[in-house]
Amino acid sequence: MARIRFQPSGREISSEGSETVLAAALRSGLALPYSCRNGECGTCHGRLVSGEIAPGAAPSTVLGAAAHARGEVLLCQARPVSDLVVEVREVEAVAGLLVRTLPARVAHLERLTHDVMGITLSLPKGRGGLRFLAGQYVDVLLADGRRRSYSLAGPPSDADSLELHVRHVLGGAFSEYVFTELRERDLMRLTGPLGTFFLRQDARPAILVGGGTGLAPLAAMIEEAHRGKSQRPMQLYWGVRSERDLYYAKQLAAWQQVPGFSFTPVLSEPDAHWQGRSGWVHQAVLADHTDLSTVQVYASGPPAMIHAIREEFPAHGLAEDALFYDSFESAVDPAP
Ligand SMILES: Cc1cc2nc3c(=O)[nH]c(=O)nc-3n(C[C@H](O)[C@H](O)[C@H](O)COP(=O)(O)OP(=O)(O)OC[C@H]3O[C@@H](n4cnc5c(N)ncnc54)[C@H](O)[C@@H]3O)c2cc1C
Ligand code: FES
Incomplete structure (x- = not known):
């Protein structure tokens, strides 16, 4: 057991066995920033x-050279070897949200595109639903004990029903099952809410960048903001391969009626007749915004897109604390 003190909050907890700093903090009700929990995305830095941790928690490839040089580590990988003092920005907004494991029934399945399934889940009545912030995700618990993470695409105000967008990965343990076996009325088990990706209270314009099903958490944020009559300017950039990968036409049309909202689809492999933007979605953002010093950026989707944003946006003035992201990393399954 090790004692871990967090700065600047001064909160102190104990770790158990070989658990990581993040696991100990979440078990103790502290809200640290995190996303993938696999050591891949860098959110939990x-x-x-002071103190000593087991080797392997400071990969400069994930943290970036500057953060690595400052002594930063990944708290989802850091296992204490002695008592520790750790400096980290806690995320108060998620502190009161109880992480629960719940059964959920498949109420509706809808092919949103050729390779994206929309799953609407209904939660059991009388069990209080799931309290979450728009942008957070849940883990789907598979029958063999493995888990897969999916962002909640609907806003929290739709209390008893949850919406997921699942992209088909050929041979993937969960997504293949969704496309070949899952039926309406089937039961699933979920744990959540998880992660610290949500729209921060801030007056600065928000640039939302999604890749593929990375639209899901952004859709929840936009819907919730619009229902709350938010005046905050929001620009959505959504990158997909080709026109057939675009979905959510009805919702996008409705959002575009709201003053201050704009939408730019960006296709990386457009057909010859496509008149809109093409290329990589993060490059379209940079082409429109050479100076990012006065905005916040919220990005979700493929790891390569998130990596490019983390690498390139700071050079255009984006402050370190103005970038929030969920990187859709593959799960690391426990050894059999
Ligand atoms: C915080 C978070 C939120 C996420 N939200 C969503 C979401 O809203 N919608 C969504 O569709 N996914 C989301 N993901 C990704 C999701 O959790 C799974 O990783 C993905 O659905 C693949 O799971 P699977 O069981 O089908 O495939 P696996 O059994 O995990 O993978 C099978 C094989 O395919 C490879 N693989 C996995 N993913 C891909 C990919 N995208 N492209 C190519 N090869 C791949 C794996 O490396 C493996 O070799 C999220 C991930 C994280 C960490
Ligand atoms: S690297 Fe730790 S949460 Fe992703």
């Missing part, structure tokens, strides 16, 4: 002020 914190600075080791």
Whole structure:
């Protein structure tokens, strides 16, 4: 057991067995920033002020050279070897949200595109639903104990029903099952809400960048903001391969009626007749915004897109604390 003190909050907890700093913090009700929990995305970085951790929690490839040099580590990988003092930005907004495991029934299945399934789940009545922030995700628990993460695409105000967008990965443990076996009325088990991706209270314009099903958490944020009559300017950039990968036409048309909202689809492999933007979605954002010093950026989708944004946007003035993301990393299954 090790004692871990967090700065600047001064909160102190104990770790158990070989658990990581993040696992110990979440078990103790502390809200640290995190997303993939696999050591891939870099969201959970914190600075080791004192103490010793087991090797392997400071990969400069994930943290970036500057953060690595500052003594930052990935808290989802850091296992204490002695008592620790860790500096990290806690995320108060998710602190009161109880992580629960719940059964959910498939109420509706809808092919949103040739390779994206929309799943509407209904939660059991009388069990209080799931309290979450628009942008968070849940883990789907598979029968063999493995888990897969999916962003909640609907807003939290739709209390008893949850919406997921699942892209078909050929041979994928869960998505293949969704496309070949899952039926309406089937039961699933979920744990959530998870992650710290949500729209921060802030007056600055928000640029939302989605890749593929990375639209899902952004859709929840937009819908919730519009229902709350938010005046905040929001620009959505959505990157997909070709026109047949675009979905959510009805919702996009409705959002575009709201003052201050704009939508730019960006196709990486457009057909000859496509008149809109093409190329990589993050490059379209940079082409429109050479100076990002006055905005916040919310990005979700494929790891390569998130990596490019983390690498390139700071050079255009985006402050370190103005970038929020969920990188859709593949799950790392426990050894059999
Ligand atoms: C925070 C978070 C949120 C996420 N939200 C969503 C979401 O809203 N919608 C969504 O569709 N996915 C989302 N994902 C990804 C999702 O969790 C799964 O990784 C994905 O659906 C593949 O799971 P699977 O069981 O079908 O395939 P797996 O059994 O995990 O993978 C099978 C094989 O395919 C490879 N593979 C996995 N993903 C891809 C890919 N995208 N492209 C090519 N090869 C791949 C794996 O490396 C493996 O070799 C999210 C991930 C994270 C971490
Ligand atoms: S690297 Fe730790 S949460 Fe992703």
